[in-house]
Amino acid sequence: MLTLYMIHNCDTCRKARKALDDKALMYKTHDLRKDGLSAALLEHILNRVPLVEVINKRSKTWRNLSDEEKDYDANSARQLLLKHPTLLKRPLLELDDGTIMIGYRDGDYDKLSG
Template identity: 40%
Template structure:
């Protein structure tokens, strides 16, 4: 799996993202970091994530961004299309981190802090 590439998507001040970055660093696994707040949500990536885990798992209804939305804006999120619009407009409403291992077939994607799963797919990268 030498052509595999790890990308962590999140925001730098998120504690869970910090924990994930530290885990990959301490595991001696190189990764790129994509700041969703500064760089936005890549539409092609959002489509991959939704295909892999579903829009409802990506949408963080427990976070500050969601809680700070007007109730009408929350109520308007009814399906994949409306959730995508919100996630593109408000990237911090996406559950973090999203870790993507490209170069695998298919691309492997996780949401949240799941080191056991990362370890299972990253053993060949060391």
């Protein structure tokens, strides 16, 4: 089953959910704010997607970080993501084969089938 890692009130996440619903695809959601981001889940994601691709440097959370926090290495980045799950780009859609798609634009899910 597909898993959509998202934040409930994120507009792009809502569009992604609508696209999945319109295609009548079965999926479960994991709200990063409500359900949290565990170290195990973060490693699960990072085993499929490079760290540099999942940090959302356009987010309000990123802008509010200190310059010291923004100067991260792999370990400190993991700590930042665990402390601030909203730093993850979203939505993240995990496919049945374990591949994770980052973000959503119209048409991204057109090739998916249920």
